[in-house]
Amino acid sequence: MLALTALLIVGLAIGFFILSRAKAISVSQGALANLHSRPSYHGTYVMLWVVIVGLALLLVLMLGGNAYLDAKFLGDIRAALPDARDIEIDLVLSDVKAIAAGLVSSRIDPLREATAIDFATADAVRIWATVAISLGGALLAGVLGMRQISAEWRARNRSERIIVGILWLSAAVAVLTTLGIVLSLIFETFNFFASIGWRVDKFLFGTRWSPLSGVQDGMMDMDKVGAVPLFAGTLMITGIAMLVAVPIGLFAAIYLSEFASPKVRLWAKPMLEILAGIPTVVYGFFAAITVAPFIRNAGEAIGLSVASESALAAGIVMGVMIIPFISSLSDDVINAVPQSLRDGSYGLGATKAETIRQVVLPAALPGIVSAILLGVSRAIGETMIVVMAAGQGANLTANPLEAVTTVTVQIVMLITGDTEASTAAGPAFTLAFTLFCITLALNIFALRFVRKYREKYD
Amino acid sequence: MTNEVKISTKNVDVFYGDNHAIKDVSVDILKNTVTAFIGPSGCGKSTFLRCLNRMNDTIDSCKITGELLMDGEDIYAKSVDPVQLRAKVGMVFQKPNPFPKSIFDNVAYGPRIHGLVGNKTDLEEVVETSLRRAAIWNEVKDRLDAPGTSLSGGQQQRLCIARAIATAPEVLLMDEPASSLDPIATAQIEELIDELRNNYSVVIVTHSMQQAARVSQKTAFFHMGDMVEYGDTTAIFTNPVDQRTQDYITGRFG
Ligand SMILES: Nc1ncnc2c1ncn2[C@@H]1O[C@H](COP(=O)(O)OP(=O)(O)OP(=O)(O)O)[C@@H](O)[C@H]1O
Ligand SMILES: [Mg+2]
Numbered sequence: 001m002l003a004l005t006a007l008l009i010v011g012l013a014i015g016f017f018i019l020s021r022a023k024a025i026s027v028s029q030g031a032l033a034n035l036h037s038r039p040s041y042h043g044t045y046v047m048l049w050v051v052i053v054g055l056a057l058l059l060v061l062m063l064g065g066n067a068y069l070d071a072k073f074l075g076d077i078r079a080a081l082p083d084a085r086d087i088e089i090d091l092v093l094s095d096v097k098a099i100a101a102g103l104v105s106s107r108i109d110p111l112r113e114a115t116a117i118d119f120a121t122a123d124a125v126r127i128w129a130t131v132a133i134s135l136g137g138a139l140l141a142g143v144l145g146m147r148q149i150s151a152e153w154r155a156r157n158r159s160e161r162i163i164v165g166i167l168w169l170s171a172a173v174a175v176l177t178t179l180g181i182v183l184s185l186i187f188e189t190f191n192f193f194a195s196i197g198w199r200v201d202k203f204l205f206g207t208r209w210s211p212l213s214g215v216q217d218g219m220m221d222m223d224k225v226g227a228v229p230l231f232a233g234t235l236m237i238t239g240i241a242m243l244v245a246v247p248i249g250l251f252a253a254i255y256l257s258e259f260a261s262p263k264v265r266l267w268a269k270p271m272l273e274i275l276a277g278i279p280t281v282v283y284g285f286f287a288a289i290t291v292a293p294f295i296r297n298a299g300e301a302i303g304l305s306v307a308s309e310s311a312l313a314a315g316i317v318m319g320v321m322i323i324p325f326i327s328s329l330s331d332d333v334i335n336a337v338p339q340s341l342r343d344g345s346y347g348l349g350a351t352k353a354e355t356i357r358q359v360v361l362p363a364a365l366p367g368i369v370s371a372i373l374l375g376v377s378r379a380i381g382e383t384m385i386v387v388m389a390a391g392q393g394a395n396l397t398a399n400p401l402e403a404v405t406t407v408t409v410q411i412v413m414l415i416t417g418d419t420e421a422s423t424a425a426g427p428a429f430t431l432a433f434t435l436f437c438i439t440l441a442l443n444i445f446a447l448r449f450v451r452k453y454r455e456k457y458d
Numbered sequence: 459m460t461n462e463v464k465i466s467t468k469n470v471d472v473f474y475g476d477n478h479a480i481k482d483v484s485v486d487i488l489k490n491t492v493t494a495f496i497g498p499s500g501c502g503k504s505t506f507l508r509c510l511n512r513m514n515d516t517i518d519s520c521k522i523t524g525e526l527l528m529d530g531e532d533i534y535a536k537s538v539d540p541v542q543l544r545a546k547v548g549m550v551f552q553k554p555n556p557f558p559k560s561i562f563d564n565v566a567y568g569p570r571i572h573g574l575v576g577n578k579t580d581l582e583e584v585v586e587t588s589l590r591r592a593a594i595w596n597e598v599k600d601r602l603d604a605p606g607t608s609l610s611g612g613q614q615q616r617l618c619i620a621r622a623i624a625t626a627p628e629v630l631l632m633d634e635p636a637s638s639l640d641p642i643a644t645a646q647i648e649e650l651i652d653e654l655r656n657n658y659s660v661v662i663v664t665h666s667m668q669q670a671a672r673v674s675q676k677t678a679f680f681h682m683g684d685m686v687e688y689g690d691t692t693a694i695f696t697n698p699v700d701q702r703t704q705d706y707i708t709g710r711f712g
Contacts, residue, residue, distance in 0.1 A: 262518075339516070340555040342619070347513060348568040349545025358567070363558045363665050 002062060005131045008136050008160040009054035016142040017048050023149050037156035045159040046145035053161070054138030061130040069122055073115065079284055080111055091212025185436060188429030195426055196222040203227055203430065209394035209410065211427040212419050226428060227434065229396040233404035237315045237386060238379040240400060245375055249326030250368065256327070258356055269331065276324035278386040287317035287389035299401060307391070312400040314390035322375040329374065331391035332368025334360060361384040366450040373446040377439050407431050462489040463534075464629060464659040465510055465547075470524035472505055472514070479505045480703030483524075483685040485678050486584045487629065492651055494670035494691065497680030498706065503663045506550055506680070507631050510661065511547035512540040528629075545572055548627030550635050552663070554614035556621075561598050563591060564606040564617055568625030584624055591653070592620035593646035611638045619647065623654070631655060632662045636669065648673045669706050671695050679703045 021043035028035045035042075070093070077092050078084070084092075090110060095105035098114035101125065149155070193200055199222045206226020214221025227320040234397075252272065256265055292313035299306035337360050345355040361368070384405075391403030392413060415421075465487040465503040480502045487493050487510070495503040505514070512533065514520040526533040533543060545568075557564050565585040568574070571595070575581045585602075589595040594616040598609070606617055615638055620629060636644045651673050654660050654682035664670050670677055671691060679702075687703045689693060698704040 338555070340551065340553055341557060342556040343513060343516065343551060344557065344621075345567070346516060346541075347511065347544055347551065348571070348621065349541055349543075349548075350567075351541050354571050358571075359557050382510050397579035 001127055002058065002130065005134060006055065006059060008135060009051060009058065012054065012135070012138050012142065013047045013050040016146065019142075020046040020146050021150060023146060024155075027149060027151055034151050036152055036154055041156040041159055042153070044151050045155040045162070046142055046149075046158055048162045049141045049145045050138045050275050053141035054134050057134035058130065061133060065126040065130055069119070069126060072122070073119055076118075077111075077115065080115075082202050119155055124435050140217070141358065166316075177256040185429055185433040189433045190424055192220075192426030192430045195224055196220050210332065210372050212417070212424065213413070215419075215423055219425070227431065228405070229394040230249070230405060230407045230410050230431065231434075232396055233311065233394075234380060234408075235398060236398075237318060237390060237403060237406060238376060240312060240315025241318035241322055241379045242372070242376060244316055245322035245326055245379075247354035248319075249323045249371075249375070251331055252323065252327040253334055254361075255331035255354060256331045258352070258360070269328065272324045272327055275321075278321075280321060280382060281388075283321050284385040287313050287385050291317055292389050295401075304401060306401045307403045309389060309391035309403040310325040311390055311404045312387050314388075315400065317389060318379055318385050321382070321385065322378055325378060326371050326375050329365070329371035330368050333364040333371070336367070337363045366453045369453075370446055370450055373442060377442060380439060380442075381408060383412055387412060395397040407435050459564045459624065462488045463487070465507050465526065467509075467527075468473075468525040469593060470506070470509060470522065470526060472502070472509060474505075474517070475519045475520045479683055480509070481683040483680075484502055484577075485685060485688055487661055488676065490655055490657075491601040491676055492655050492662060492674040493676040493678065494674035495663045495678050495680060496665070496667070496670050496706070497686075499665075500609050501680040502683045505632050507549075507633055507661060507663055510629070510631055511544045512548055513544075513549060517541055538705070546627055547629040548622040548625055548630060550619050550622045550630070550632040550642065552633040552637070554611060554618050554638075556609070556614050556617050558607055560603045561589075561606050561609070561617060565620050565624050567621060572625060576624065588620040588624035589617075591623060591650050593643055593650065594620060612640065615639060616643065617652070623650075627658065627660070629659045632660065634663050634665065635704065636664070636666075643709075644669070645663045667695070667709075680708065681706070 017040075021039040024035060024037075024039035024042035026031070028039070032038065037045075073093055073096065074089060077089050077096075081089065081092070091106065092115075095107060095112050096115045096119050098105040099108070099112060100120040105112065161304045169456055177293060193203070196202060197219070202222045203225050205228060206223065207228045208224050208226045209229050210224040211220055214224050256268060256272075260268060288309070292309060295310060295313050295316075296306040296308055335424070341359050342355055345359045386406045386409050390405065390409070392405050392409060393403055394405050394410070397404060411431050414424040414431075417424060463486045468484045470480055470483045471478070483506060485493075485506075495507065497503055508514045509522055509526060511531070514522060522534065528543075528547070533539065548568075557567065558566070562585055564644070565588050566581055569581060569584050575584055586595065586599075589598060594613060597613060598604075598617075606614065609617060615635065619632070619635055635651075636647050639647060648669065651660055651662065662670075662674065674691045676689070677691040677694040678679075679686045679694065679698075679700075681702050687698060687700045694703065695707060698707065704710075
């Protein structure tokens with residue numbers, strides 16, 4: 001019903017667009033140059049008002065009406081059951097709604113049935129009122145808007161201002177959402193630090209991570225919240241992944257952009273990009289089932305003891321996952337280096353290798369660096385491969401053949417484990433906040449670097 | 459001016475795909491001589507110039523037939539390494555293309571890759587002389603570390619000239635080397651060209667008739683892919699044989 005109303009409002013707006021344009025044309029008396037704004041701007045202006053007024057009314061009435069009905073009927077039910085607890089009253093209300101909608105309720109009794117009938121009536125009134133008022137408002141906005149149309153009416157400037165407002169609103173939504181997430185991260189982080197008696201150093205420098213094993217009265221055991229093993233694990237796996245991904249990705253990009261014939265490029269590049277589209281759970285599966293046992297067997301053959309889940313396996317597979325990001329982006333930036341620079345180098349008698357190393361790659365460096373940092377961010381945030389292939393034990397080790405765990409994995413364990421959410425949220429949010437700070441720093445550094453380099457060589 | 463031939467070309471045809479850009483052109487580039495290529499835009503001057511150091515190799519669609527000899531040796535023979543050829547036949551491009559490196563490194567690029575200088579002082583000296591000869595030293599001597607791309611268009615053009623002469627080629631191909639220079643810098647570059655003639659062969663493409671008359675001893679006039687007329691510069695400018703040449707140099711078309 002309400003969705004239909006929204007559609008009707010949009011239809012109405014289109015209708016007003018056509019009418020207003022026609023009116024603007026007739027106002028111009030045959031010479032469009034008489035108008036300050038072109039006819040379609042008059043149409044757009046009225047149309048925007050119709051849509052904005054209609055949809056805003058619809059939204060406000062929908063939410064407000066619901067809230068009003070809930071409050072009213074909760075009051076009614078409370079009056080009928082003065083002794084009931086809040087949660088029971090809530091249950092009655094949801095039963096009432098279920099009965100009114102013709103669904104199955106948990107219980108049926110006279111109170112519920114009688115209230116359901118009232119509710120159904122009130123709800124119908126609410127819906128019809130919402131529909132009528134928002135359609136009416138939209139219509140009114142359209143009529144008022146159309147009355148403004150004259151040769152001097154600055155519809156173009158006004159509709160542009162409205163559009164700028166809409167753009168601003170969208171940007172604001174994006175920024176505010178991010179801000180909200182960060183604020184909630186900070187809030188939970190504070191809570192967590194409070195629960196370990198503000199020993200932030202224990203979190204940042206402690207080496208034992210087992211936060212849920214010593215919870216007492218909402219206080220955590222501050223000797224078991226050391227996040228160093230997690231960050232060390234993240235660092236090690238990211239490092240291994242980049243050792244795999246950067247050389248292979250970069251060499252692949254150089255091959256594709258400088259040496260491959262157009263035909264090879266035509267199929268090799270999409271093939272690489274398909275790699276980027278494989279869900280990481282598939283990589284994780286591959287790492288756990290194929291790569292990890294392979295590394296273990298290979299290690300044993302030369303007398304090394306390798307854990308069945310190892311940082312090496314996870315890192316290598318993660319590197320493979322990141323190759324396409326690096327190669328595809330680097331290929332694009334290398335291709336964007338102007339041919340005239342290559343010509344200049346060849347014209348001085350440089351070989352292809354000299355040209356690539358000394359002219360093409362330096363010119364493409366800012367882009368390559370941002371491609372690599374994008375890869376690092378992916379590696380730090382990657383979870384699935386690590387869960388499956390690197391283990392979950394918080395070992396502090398420098399040996400890539402042992403099982404390690406990462407920040408993201410521990411967040412998953414905390415949130416999906418069977419500890420109460422309110423207890424587990426603290427350490428999880430704190431880890432997330434720390435991770436957020438690290439990636440933020442990384443991005444800022446990347447931007448700085450790229451900008452500095454650009455300024456110097458553009 | 460001598461009459462010794464440095465590069466001789468016979469019956470050269472160049473195609474870009476189906477576009478027949480150079481039609482049966484034969485020109486001799488003499489030693490210690492400045493040769494000017496003139497002609498209306500799009501007539502194939504740059505294309506022909508790029509044949510002389512095999513820069514057209516980098517364009518996939520480009521096909522070249524005919525005979526091109528340098529010091530009697532086929533430039534396009536299988537045994538010839540284009541890299542070595544280009545070290546001997548330097549080029550200044552129509553559009554300035556400084557590398558995204560410092561001014562110093564731009565000029566030092568050629569000497570470094572060819573190992574022309576032994577130590578740092580020698581390299582600094584080569585860079586300074588090249589920049590001086592290209593009439594840009596005074597403008598950049600205090601900021602040799604600044605990126606070459608931060609220079610103005612005319613400065614970049616002279617930087618590219620300095621870069622080309624630092625490699626000490628035997629033949630220097632210059633595609634409109636003074637197109638964005640002011641009269642003073644132009645005069646200095648023309649002086650440089652005249653001076654280069656003592657040691658090298660120079661080929662210069664220009665749209666300025668006065669410039670061609672001032673700096674060159676030989677002139678070739680191109681028109682729609684044909685080489686219409688080739689001869690002593692004085693003869694071409696005072697007494698052109700072909701009607702098209704006469705129309706062009708007197709400004710009746712072009
Ligand atoms: N890379 C290329 N691919 C295809 N065609 C080209 C290419 N370069 C030049 N041509 C064509 O070859 C012809 C000659 O071009 P060229 O650049 O040699 O002219 P030009 O005499 O140097 O002109 P200008 O004085 O404007 O520089 C033109 O028709 C041009 O379209
Ligand atoms: Mg040209």
